[in-house]
Amino acid sequence: MSTDYIYLEETSSTQTYLKSLDVNALPEFYCVRAGYQQQGRGRGTNRWKSLPNENLMMSVLLFPDTSPEKQFDISCMTALALVKAIQQNTDIQNIKIKWPNDIYIQDKKIAGILIEHTLSVHQIKHSIIGIGLNVNQKHFSETIPNPTSMFLETGQRYNVEQLCFDVIEHLKKWKRTDRQTLLDKYNQLLYRKEKFCQYIIKRNNTSIAAKIVGIDNFGRLLLQDKAQNMMKFELNEISYII
Ligand code: BTN
DSSP, X not given: OGGGEEEESSBSOHHHHHHTSOGXXXXXXXXXEXXXXXXXXXXXXXXXXXXXXXXXXXXXXXXXXXXXXXXXXXXXXXXXXXXXXXXXXXXXXXXXXXXTTEEEETTEEEEEEEEEEEEOSSOEEEEEEEEEEOOSOOOOOTTSSSBOOHHHHHSOOOOHHHHHHHHHHHHHHHHTSOHHHXXXXXXXXXXXXXXXXXXXXXXXXXXXXXXXXXXXXXOOEEEEETTOOEXXXXXXXXXXXX
């Protein structure tokens, strides 16, 4: 593990750090982990804030060897690896994947994933997978919506480095798994599946009551309303009301 892994006590963002390296000279699954990030990045314009040395903050290099239209596979394997790593270390029940790639316990977020691909026309050249998992943190800023951590769920503290290695091992396994199994497993663990809830369609800022029925092969979210109309949403077209 040692040549494929570095630990930084403090950095701007593990994501930015890994991106600045000559990734083609690095082995697949090369990992950068930090104890603290001054400028941790979330999806979109969000920040990822985490107290020093309490949580898992890591970025992993992947050479997916697949076409850009299958990029949702990377989300699936990462989310599933995180679920497995949490299950391996705790007895937390009801760990779900909130589409596209947050990890939830009940209605609380325990982990977030930020995936950045470098694409050519026919291929994903490489992906940098950023993972933030709340491990030992007890108190969160009021500005973070519905957070939880492994400590808050179980009352126990965990070894963050061991969790990092567990995530990588599970990621390696899921990367060897065939596509249909990945999508099926992801679908089985979908947060709010088959429950009628409120969603906001961003295009026209209207809210609808619908149930999630799954994702399609491209990772689009499939919703069904009470009149049984099916709707398909791309990333950023819909938001959850939680
Ligand atoms: C999200 O839920 O918005 C995604 C959060 C991803 C956070 C992780 S922490 C390690 C890596 N480095 C970053 O700057 N961000 C990701």
